[in-house]
Amino acid sequence: MTNGLTEKPDTMAPGMTSPPARTRRYFLPPRALWAYLFVSPAILALLFFTAGPFLFTLWVSVHNWNLIEPVSQMGFVGLENYRYLLTDDGIFRHALRNTFVFTICGVGVNTVLGLLGALLLNTRLRARVFWRTLFFLPMVTAPLALGMMWAVLLNKNYGLINTLLGLLHLPPQPFLSSPAQALACIISIAVYQYVGYYVVIYLAGLQGIPEEYYDAAAVDGANRWQTFWQITLPLLRPVLLFIIVTNSIGALQVFDVVFAATTGLAGETSGGGPAGSTMVVVLHMYNNAFKFFRMGRATAMALLLFVIIFVITLIQLRLLRERT
């Protein structure tokens, strides 16, 4: 069955799928071996680098392990790692709180600012592509590089932002070196980096709204405000849902920007400073794993965060989809 000509036209399913009845007795549909060959590189790599490691993470999370001793000699500790994280590990609780603050503020600001930016770009405008490119530049720049640039800009002594504040006769701020302001700085760096991405998504959504709706609204005498609330926003609902869900998933895993903007500052070597005010879960996990070699705790932490992300995503999907 390698030649399509031998099949009767009326038995030919779309594609090269169902073979004529005569060959059904055989074990495999025609060309199935080719298909297996084609999927095998990707599937093997997925099994080896994603699915397998996921199961291994589950396994390690109920053991004590320092990465060096042989896997067969890992000490089984049951749920001790989870118990420790949830009841005894003050830094984990603190990191979780910071991660939530980062996520809620970051997602909130991105969702609103992104929409405002897209509404601006969706009007009659000169050089729209230029503006869009501008919004997008930070998104393709390495988070590490951006973290470094902002760390310099926000430096309390020689940072440009304080110079600008001085020009406005405002007092200089400590920014990243103050436990009270550091997390807000991290959030604004992250917003700076990703808001352009959401502008582009919103823009695609806005341009997908048929012009007729607006014409009809205009005929009915709706003003801009009404048009926005009655037409634009409801029709953007799927886009809004996508943005909130994906942005939350990403924000809960924040690492690079914190690492770049806070390690090495004022002698902090493990990041998350000053005074742990910007410690986030993935950074705490990283430190546990690769600074203290507590793999059990680190994997348990990874899985807890994974479950948290999963549950939050489900809740968001439920809440936001309900009314459509």
Place this chain on the structure above:
Amino acid sequence: MAKPQWTVPAIVGSILKYLALILAGAWMLLPFFWMFSASLMTSQEITRLPPPLLPTQPQWLNYVDVARVVPLGRAYFNSMLVTTLSVLGILFTSSLCGFAFAKYNFPGRNALFMLTLASMMIPFFVTLIPVFYIVKQLGWLNNYAGLVMPGIVSAYGIFLMRQFMLDIPDEFIDAARIDGAGEFRIYWQIILPLSGPALATLGSFNFVGSWNAFLWPLLVVQSRELFTVPLALNSLRTYGMEAKFLNLQMAGTAVSVIPALAVFVALQRYFVQGIALTGLKG
């Protein structure tokens, strides 16, 4: 859209609109401006309080000096090699697998597709430690294989390619088969050329992601000879903690961000397409 009306509210609205855009644009450009400006200052200028906005005399030699502090040339070569291999790997495995998912019928197809979708939901940090262990056991720490191999597959890429290829008419494939083309040749000569936009989207995203990757190379690489650009930047960062070296640090940063920016400006259309695609289908 309504025709422009030169009434007072319309003009005021227009001015406010451009004012908002200019402010937003300035915000976006500020770090880049400062990076570039600071990279051309002398050590005296950059440590002055408050620092000047622009260097009095651009110090282009900073860009030469920075290469003496960290092996930037070597890091560039490493990043190019690793990024190219990862991107080609992802394009190959994703398109081949997506092709099979989209155009073949075989037992276990749905199960394997579900596996792919499930893998898409597992964030990288969850598998970080086991993947590190696997790479270590394979002896791939501190070599190119360790940098490239774990990123050779993308569940999202498979999904994207499958979705795109579902829309390619089966008639193309049937016709090729009648002409006696083999299965791999159909993939290589019919399907791949028709999948250009999806490949460009996937490729450009992964180029940027791989070029900017930091956490994984930080774990895998130990020797300076294998530094990728972000790692070189990271060692500049600890070096630049002394304020007088900030100019060199910013010069290094400027050099490091250029390739990803260039790829983006060149392939902007595919970025936007890809984002719109994921955004609207998701």
